[in-house]
Amino acid sequence: MPLLVYNIEENIIRKARINDYLEVVKALLQFIPYGKVSTYKSIAKALKINPKLVGKIMKLNDQPIIYPCYKIVKSNGEIGGYSGSGGAKFKEKIIRSEGIEIIKSGKISREYIIDILDLIS
DNA sequence: ATTTGCTCAGCTC
DNA sequence: GAGCTGAGCAAAT
Numbered sequence: 001m002p003l004l005v006y007n008i009e010e011n012i013i014r015k016a017r018i019n020d021y022l023e024v025v026k027a028l029l030q031f032i033p034y035g036k037v038s039t040y041k042s043i044a045k046a047l048k049i050n051p052k053l054v055g056k057i058m059k060l061n062d063q064p065i066i067y068p069c070y071k072i073v074k075s076n077g078e079i080g081g082y083s084g085s086g087g088a089k090f091k092e093k094i095i096r097s098e099g100i101e102i103i104k105s106g107k108i109s110r111e112y113i114i115d116i117l118d119l120i121s
Numbered sequence: 122a123t124t125t126g127c128t129c130a131g132c133t134c
Numbered sequence: 135g136a137g138c139t140g141a142g143c144a145a146a147t
Contacts, residue, residue, distance in 0.1 A: 018130065040142055050128050055141035074142065081141025088141080 018057050021047060025057050026067045031119040035098050037108060041075040042116040051075075059083050070094050077107035 025043060032038050044051040058069040064084040070091045074080045079102075082091035096102060100112045 044142085050130090051142045052128060052140065053130065053142090056130070058141055069141080072141080076143085079141095083141065091141090 018053060019060065021049065021053075021057050022060050025054070026061070028116055028120075029067050029069065029071065031116065032068070032071050032114070035100060036112055036114050037071045037073050037095065037100065038114055038116045039075045040072055040080065042114075043072065046116050046120070055081065073108055073113065077110065077113065079106065079108070 024047065028043060028046060040051045040054040043054045047054075054072070058072065061067050061069050064070060064082075070082060070084075072080065073095075079088055079092050079095070082088045084090065086093070092102060095108070101109055103109060
């Protein structure tokens, strides 16, 4: 079910584009506490969009340090992608620097992964 | 652990 | 319009 947005500038009602979600996503990212990560799925659920689109939205984020998209991983615990400099390897490194344990198989343990909806309620 | 099908906005032709 | 591509997911194998 597509979200509809009323745009005052254009004075029309249209389907939301992924740019419209970026600011919301940035805001949600700030809720994730130090030492924890959340998932693409979790954000997708909060915005009622497809999880794959969340990745696309993240890619738009031009300030990956200030708005920590590195704190978003796949729902199965794998690291996922990172388009910022250093790539997924840097993402993994910065996650570790928060004291989060990454298992040999390249996955993050469940106990570090939280649902973003739990933070808002 | 790996494969298979689903997803949908945006980009190319 | 048709076809492809992902910073993904879930069910089946």
